[in-house]
Amino acid sequence: MGGKTDGNTQAVDVYLDSTLESVDSAEELVLKVAREAGFPEEELHKISMAVRETVVNAVVHGNRYSAHKKVHLSACLDQDRLLVTVADEGSGFDPDSLPDPLAEENLLHQSGRGLLLVRAFVDEFQVRKLNPTGAEVRLVKRLTHAP
């Protein structure tokens, strides 16, 4: 793992290996930022799910476990929003072109639900293709204070 974390500014910017161990590392790093920001436990769980699914996609589908490719993770708090980006070095993907996991004919498929869960657990979800190669997923989770 390379990069930096800065506890004072509640930010993370690291390059992770394309391994499943990186999924745990990414979850831990982002949760640290989210915890310090004051997200409640149930929201932390949703953030954890969204980050894990996104990093799994980057490692498995984007970088295809390549030892030569990294996953770039960044997380920071911007006022009342947690911003997380996960970038891989794969060939990119169009989320709208993927099969709908909620379609009747796909309900019993073993895979294909990761992005559905990510979208369900964050407030904003965007994918952009990187130049020359790769995909960057941007997640936003708003911090809502209890009244």
Add this chain to the structure above:
Amino acid sequence: MSIQVTNRQVGDVTVVDVAGRITLGEGASALRENIRELVAKGNKKILLNLSDVSYIDSSGIGELVSAYTTVTNQGGTLKLLGLTKRVKDLLQITKLYTVFEVFESEPIAVRSFG
């Protein structure tokens, strides 16, 4: 905590107690192997007890679906017991609540197999 999978027999129903995390990698594959072995031995009534599952991701959800189709394709029945709120939410989001029969009570679940 990684996954723990334990089988016990209640009448002719095999209750599979799952504890820990069902996630991509070890957790998901341990559950898959266990279900395949049960089906290969002829167990056709399987109740998956998920009350001690603390975390499940999309791969884990995929394993539940895989377990369901593995058992069903062999003429058996697989039902779920003791879902936590988080797992229930996942089944709602993924529309799998329409696929699985889900129970809160083990005796009622066991009796439902007939």
